[in-house]
Each structure stands twice: as C-alpha cells, then as structure tokens.
Amino acid sequence: MPAYVLVAPDAPGRTVTLVDLDEHAAETGRRTVAADALPAEVRRVEDAHAGAPPRWVWDDTRTRYPALLTAGVRVERSHDLRLCHAILRHSATCAASHLAQAPPGPWDADAPVPVPHAPSLFDALDDDAPAAVRDPLAELRAQLGAVAGSRHPGRLRLLLAAESTGALVAAEMHHDGLPWDAAVHDRILTDLLGPRPWGGARPQRLEALADEVRTALVAPALNPDSPPDLLRALRLQGFDVQSTSKWEIRGLDHAVVGPLLEYKKLSRLLSANGWAWLDQWVHDGRFRPDYVVGGVVTGRWASDGGGALQLPAQVRDAVRADPGWRLVVADAAQLEPRVLAAMSGDRDMAAAARHADLYQGVADAGVVPTRKDAKYAMLGAIYGATTGASAQLMPHLARAFPRAVALVEGAARAGERGEVVTTWLGRSSPPASDALRSALTAATGEGAGADDVRETRRRARDRGRFTRNFIVQGTAAEWAMCWMASLRRRLRGIDGRPHLVFFLHDEVVVHSPADVTDEVAAAVRDSADEAGRLLFGDAPVEFALDLSVVDSYAAAT
Structure with a gap:
C-alpha cells in the first residue's frame, strides 16, 4: 500500500502521472491516466485502501480538489505542497534544512488563483506558469527531509497534516455551501433598512437617519458617507475630533450621536451584507465563500471575498438548515487562555480551565475579584496590555499563574530583541524587519540620540506585543485545525452525510440530518478532546465547548 500518491499534471494537461511512494518517498510505481479519468482512479484507490488510504500529494488543494468534488469524489488525506512549503520554509525548528536554506524558488511564489467551475482537474497549463517548472516529487522529498531533521518532527508532521486537511475542508465547505435562505435575508434587510431601493439610492431608513444627522449638525448638504465632510461638520460644531470612528463619536455630548451611530451601523450592513452581497454570493440556497487557509501569519484562516469570517449577527437568521436537517453549532470557550495553560504547563491555570467558564474559574480561585477582572487580566496577558x-x-495574574505569564512574557522579550518565536507545533513568526534590527543595534551603541532610542524602544515593544500573541493565537489555530480534521473524519462515519459548512477561528457549524444530531454533537465533543491530546498529550486542560442544535444560526447560544 502506498503511503503517498503524487499527482502531477503532464503538460499540456490532458494526462496525469500518478506516482506511488512509500513513507520515505521512494517510488514504488507509476502510471499515467487521462485527466478526465482521474476522478475514477482516485475513487478506486480510496476504495481499495479504505480505512488507511494514502495521502494525495499535489501542488495546491485550491486548484486540484474542486474538480474532484464536482465529480463526486472526496479524499480522506492529502499533502498540500504549497501550504507545507510555506510553513517549513520559515519554521525555526528546521532552519538548518536544505529547504529552508535554499535560495528563493518556484515554490516560494504563491499558487495561481483557481478558475471557478474548472471543467477538469488539470486544465491546459501554460508552459511559463509557476506550476510548470515545479518538481513536486523533489519538493515532497525536501519537505520530508526538513521534517525528519527538525527539532520536533512529530509536531511538524501533525502541523502539516492538519494544514493539508484544512485545505480539504475549505474546498469541501465551498463546494457544499452554507445553507442560506435568501427570502429571510431580504426580509431582515427590509425590516432594518426599508424596501430595496433601485438605482443606487439610499434605503428609506438610511435616508431618514441621514436627514437627522444633517439637522443635528446644521449641515443640510452633508453626505454622511463622506468622512471629510462629516469631520468638517463635527468640527464646525466645536468638537476637536481626529476621525469619524464610532469610538470618537460615542464620546461626544451632542444630539447627533444616536442617529449617526445608527446610520454607520446600518450603512455597514448595507455595504457588507446588503442586497448586492446577496445577489453576488447566495445561489441555489447556499453561500459559498472562498476560504484562504493559513491566510494570516499566525495560521488563522482568512477569506477572499464574501466576508465569511465577519458575518454580522443581524443576518445570521438567514443561515437556515434545510427541511429535515439541523445546524450543530459549537465554539471553543475561551480557547486562547486554555491553550496558554496547556502550553505553559501551568497546573493552577489548568485547574481554573476545568470550569466551563475559565474567567469565572479564575475569579473563584481568588486571583482577582470578579469575572470581568479575570477576563481583562487574561486578555492583557495574551495581547500585551500596558495601560x-x-x-x-x-x-x-503573574503571582497566581507564574508559568503561563512567564511564557508570554518570554515571547514578548524575544520579539523586542528582534528574534523569531514559534507556535507549539512549529509555525514561526516573520522575522523582524531589517530596519528594526538596524535600529536595535544602533540604540545600544555610543552616540545614540535619546529620541531615536525612545522610538526604537516603542517599535520593539510593538513587536513584542505581536510575538506575545503570536505563540498563543497560532497554537490556538493549530488546535482548531486538529479539532476540525478530527471532526471531519468522524462525520464521514455517520449516516446521512452530516458535513462541515462553516468555520470561524474557534467555531464550527455542521449541517446534519435531524435524526443524527446526537451523534454529531458527540463527535464534535470527542474531536475537541482528541485535538487536545494530539497537541498536549495528557496535559490536564479541558477544552470546553458551547454547543447548540438549532434550525437557525441566530438561535445558537
């Protein structure tokens, strides 16, 4: 049985070479199939090795997997060379590897954006395109070598497997789509904004609020969508404001505050998730966002259009399960503090994390007086609050949980010195800029000006706050990816094909037949437990979930 099957298109893309490889990437066989016959061959291999399928190795899941999904074929495991290269290229745990030390090459260039609704798995390739000059077999061997020679090969293997599975999940969620009731969405917009206008006019409610703003500011020609005009009108009323942000506006004592804040809120809804968004992104009862796996330096996902990671509460009632189905919604409660407790091995903090509400557990332990204080203190530790x-x-917090606080403080000091920090599984932060490193060197030399030293220290502290958060947020992203990978595997064994339809940092939504929601809920919880064990072994940290089974996303608690 092959450990890997390498999928390589043959220019001009009409045939595909499949290379069977053992666990060391030594070739054990190869064959060529027509591109349009590839889905059937992938299905044959998956069926022949059910329970222990190979990893499908390809250059980029974003471009290769959608056509398989369109053909009704899903794979259990993969190795995404593009995503794995990006991790290994910059991971401090394998910095001495040939892959990390090599000059920039074709694998360092981002993969091309996939063509929507591609008719085949491998469209004709331009001979000058980056994919045409990449050697996927050599790259796989370089990656396996980098992992084997790293300081923590087991952790890196887990990270690469989770990242690659995340790419499969992202493609599958786009293919399946998030159930979306366009009629409900339209009703929400009409209730909040008034009937849909045509020709670019403002909806009735927004126009009425705009008139209230103009009246309050004695500015009959004011365009409230123009920040310069609005800033000028506010200053004419005697306010020394520097921006039109809601944070500054809230601090004003003036009749304009209420209607202006309401206008800004509804205007944001109209522009981000209004009727134009509905027309563009919701089709056949599904919202299909384009997720970008590892799109943030910490490993968190981003989205490319559609705003999937910023769905406002106002429109979540439009996310409705199909008839006979339900939504199983779960989010990890206070994930980042729990991850910090596990990373640091701080048993007192782990004890507080045994509460469903970690912040309340910290308060109950007498560390700080109230839950609110506990939340402020914990977020301050993770994000580096200085005031x-x-x-x-x-x-x-430092007295109660010295190991946890020492971990983030150490990451902050490393960042201030211009050093790289690394997550639990091995993703490393970007290096400090050349300008900051030069400034740090100059600030310690003779003749350094006081103003320059102060500015350098400020920039160093900023970077320290970034690296402090990087190790926690990045490790939390790794936990979430393992959670989702485990859940995906478990869902495949439940009748009726329940499937993941949404992911937001520490929250998942599963679209499930109504009669198996108990099984799905158990799978969600078991997957969270498994993710904790995969990363942290027997660390005494519980990853609590808030879980709801609902018909509408808005009903989830």
Missing part, C-alpha cells in the same frame, strides 16, 4: 485595568491586574 488600563488589564495592566493593573497583571501582577495578580
């Missing part, structure tokens, strides 16, 4: 309530509460 306000968070900074004042930090000493209490």
Whole structure:
C-alpha cells in the first residue's frame, strides 16, 4: 500500500502521472491516466485502501480538489505542497534544512488563483506558469527531509497534516455551501433598512437617519458617507475630533450621536451584507465563500471575498438548515487562555480551565475579584496590555499563574530583541524587519540620540506585543485545525452525510440530518478532546465547548 500518491499534471494537461511512494518517498510505481479519468482512479484507490488510504500529494488543494468534488469524489488525506512549503520554509525548528536554506524558488511564489467551475482537474497549463517548472516529487522529498531533521518532527508532521486537511475542508465547505435562505435575508434587510431601493439610492431608513444627522449638525448638504465632510461638520460644531470612528463619536455630548451611530451601523450592513452581497454570493440556497487557509501569519484562516469570517449577527437568521436537517453549532470557550495553560504547563491555570467558564474559574480561585477582572487580566496577558485595568491586574495574574505569564512574557522579550518565536507545533513568526534590527543595534551603541532610542524602544515593544500573541493565537489555530480534521473524519462515519459548512477561528457549524444530531454533537465533543491530546498529550486542560442544535444560526447560544 502506498503511503503517498503524487499527482502531477503532464503538460499540456490532458494526462496525469500518478506516482506511488512509500513513507520515505521512494517510488514504488507509476502510471499515467487521462485527466478526465482521474476522478475514477482516485475513487478506486480510496476504495481499495479504505480505512488507511494514502495521502494525495499535489501542488495546491485550491486548484486540484474542486474538480474532484464536482465529480463526486472526496479524499480522506492529502499533502498540500504549497501550504507545507510555506510553513517549513520559515519554521525555526528546521532552519538548518536544505529547504529552508535554499535560495528563493518556484515554490516560494504563491499558487495561481483557481478558475471557478474548472471543467477538469488539470486544465491546459501554460508552459511559463509557476506550476510548470515545479518538481513536486523533489519538493515532497525536501519537505520530508526538513521534517525528519527538525527539532520536533512529530509536531511538524501533525502541523502539516492538519494544514493539508484544512485545505480539504475549505474546498469541501465551498463546494457544499452554507445553507442560506435568501427570502429571510431580504426580509431582515427590509425590516432594518426599508424596501430595496433601485438605482443606487439610499434605503428609506438610511435616508431618514441621514436627514437627522444633517439637522443635528446644521449641515443640510452633508453626505454622511463622506468622512471629510462629516469631520468638517463635527468640527464646525466645536468638537476637536481626529476621525469619524464610532469610538470618537460615542464620546461626544451632542444630539447627533444616536442617529449617526445608527446610520454607520446600518450603512455597514448595507455595504457588507446588503442586497448586492446577496445577489453576488447566495445561489441555489447556499453561500459559498472562498476560504484562504493559513491566510494570516499566525495560521488563522482568512477569506477572499464574501466576508465569511465577519458575518454580522443581524443576518445570521438567514443561515437556515434545510427541511429535515439541523445546524450543530459549537465554539471553543475561551480557547486562547486554555491553550496558554496547556502550553505553559501551568497546573493552577489548568485547574481554573476545568470550569466551563475559565474567567469565572479564575475569579473563584481568588486571583482577582470578579469575572470581568479575570477576563481583562487574561486578555492583557495574551495581547500585551500596558495601560488600563488589564495592566493593573497583571501582577495578580503573574503571582497566581507564574508559568503561563512567564511564557508570554518570554515571547514578548524575544520579539523586542528582534528574534523569531514559534507556535507549539512549529509555525514561526516573520522575522523582524531589517530596519528594526538596524535600529536595535544602533540604540545600544555610543552616540545614540535619546529620541531615536525612545522610538526604537516603542517599535520593539510593538513587536513584542505581536510575538506575545503570536505563540498563543497560532497554537490556538493549530488546535482548531486538529479539532476540525478530527471532526471531519468522524462525520464521514455517520449516516446521512452530516458535513462541515462553516468555520470561524474557534467555531464550527455542521449541517446534519435531524435524526443524527446526537451523534454529531458527540463527535464534535470527542474531536475537541482528541485535538487536545494530539497537541498536549495528557496535559490536564479541558477544552470546553458551547454547543447548540438549532434550525437557525441566530438561535445558537
């Protein structure tokens, strides 16, 4: 049985070479199939090795997997060379590897954007395209070599497997789509904004609010969508404001505050998720966003259009399960503090994490007086607050949880020195800029000006706050990816094909037949437990979930 099957298109893309490889990437066989026969061959291999299928190795899941899904073929495991290269190229755990030390090459260029609704798995390839000069077999061997020689090969293997599975999940969620009731969405917009206008006019409710703003500011010609015009009108009323952000507006004592904030909120809804968004993104009862796996430096996902990661509460009632189906919605409660407890091995903090509400557990332990204080203190530790309530509460947290606080403080100091930090499984932060490293060197030399030293220290502190958060947010992203990979595997064994339809950092939504929601809910919880064990072994940290089975996403608690 092959450990890997390498999928390589043959220019001009009418045939595909499949190379069977053992666990060391030594070739054990190869064959050529027509591109349009590839889905049938993939299905044959998956069926022949059910329970222990090979990893399908290809250059980019974004471009290769959608056509398989269109043909009704799903794979269990893969190895995405593009995503794995990006991790290994920059991971400090394998910095001495040939892959990390090599000069920039074709695998360092981002993969091309896939053509929507591609008719075949491998469309004709331009001989000058990056994919045409890449050697996928050599790249796979370089990647396996980098992992084998790394400081933590087991962790890196888990990270690469989770990242590659995440790419499969992203493609599958796009293919299946998030159930979306366009009529409900239209009703929400009409209730909030008024009937749909035509010709670019403002909806009735927005126009009425605009008139209220003009009246309050004594500016009959004001366009409230123009920040310069709005800023000028506010200053004419005697306010020394620097921007038109809602944070500054909230602090004003003026009749314009209420209607202006309401206008900004509804205007944002119209532009981000209004009728134009509905026309563009929802078809046949499904919203199909384009997820970007690893789109953030910490490993978190991003989205390319559609705003999948920023669905406002106002429109979530439009996310409706199909008749006879339900939505199983789960999010990991206070994920980042729990991850910090597990990473640091801080048993006292782990004990607080045994509560469903970690912040309440910290307060109950007497570390700080209230749950609110606990939340401020914990977020201050993770994000590096230096002023306000968070900074004042930090000493209490440091005394109660010294190992946890020492971990993030150490990451912050490393960042301030210009060093790289690394997540639990092996994703490393971007290096400090050349300008900052030069400034740090100059600031320690003779003759450094006081102003330059102060500015350098400020920039170093900014980077320290980034690296402090990087190790926690990045490891939380790894936990979430393992959670989702485990859940995907478990869902494949449940009748009726329940499937993932949405993912948001620490939250998942499964579209499930109504009669198997108990099984799906158990799978969601078991997958969270498995993710914790995969990353942290027997660390005494519980990853609590808030879980709901609902008909509408808005009903999830």
